[in-house]
Amino acid sequence: MPKVLVSDAIDQVGVDILSQVAQVSYEPELSPAQLLEKIPEYDGLMIRSGTKVTAEVIQAAGRLRIIGRAGVGVDNVDIQAATRKGILVVNSPEGNTIAAAEHAIALMMALSRHISEANVSLKAGKWKRSQFIGVEVYKKTIGIVGLGRIGSHVARVARALGMQIVAYDPYISAERAQQLGARLVDLEQLFHEADYITLHVPRTPETTHLINERTLGLMKPSVRIINCARGGLIDEQAIYSALKEGRIAGAALDVFENEPLGESDLRSLGREVILTPHLGASTEEAQTNVAIDVAEQIRDVLLGLPARSA
Ligand code: NAD
């Protein structure tokens, strides 16, 4: 029987599917050194974002045929090294779309109404209503960077909330944007116009630090920025300074340049920043979807059937 290693926490339904065709080791707490030591035994590897499948891991993987990423981003896998060795990399492009979009909207609302700080304050025994005056999103402009699966769902919800939508995505048509109620603009115009900016692009050389000292200077002082996409899209030191100096009104960040987030100036800020530990895909529904999606692809490949690659 083939062997599959599951090295991040995934839904049990995924383990059940894999167990139909393979001996499954469920070891979500493996250290990088332990992964390196164990990987030669396995035909399949299933991960989320925690496991880093480096060239070294792939080099050590003598019999590995498939790596399944239970989620969208495959940036924690050295795809080139895997491809050179003929190892298939698969993902779940749609399983967590709604979860990530809803998390972005939740962060936008939480920022606007100081929900996180107000909750901490009341639990500490205070009743400070006048300290938590918020702003409405109705009739405000949201700038969506990346109008793919998640960005499109954010647009649908934003429209229902009565927001104006501008979007920047060089790879989609104006007609597609129009169908979503969004007006396509260039990035600088989006930065100028938006009251909220939400990022839904992959991290690439083009998108790395797309929010930086210079582009922060193009924004309204009242802007609130949400990043539920990838760490590294925002220059964290630059956004920290802008928040600290009151040059922008707020930011809600779910993803970070280095994860888990360690020592960071961002932690020292107050209500102007909300930080969540990469929770965009963390709903019961999304975790079931991605586990089924990816486990089925691994199962099929181990049975000798074709699978789509990431
Ligand atoms: P997608 O591929 O459907 O959409 C990405 C969009 O970005 C595409 O429309 C593409 O044309 C656009 N794009 C690419 N380069 C661009 C550029 N330079 N400028 C503007 N637009 C550009 O992907 P998706 O499923 O919507 O996911 C978006 C991001 O969210 C990914 O980085 C994904 O890894 C991340 N994500 C995070 C979480 C989380 O837990 N926080 C959960 C799911 C997905």
Ligand code: MLT
């Ligand atoms: C993704 O790219 O799907 C996200 O990082 C979600 C995750 O797996 O945590």
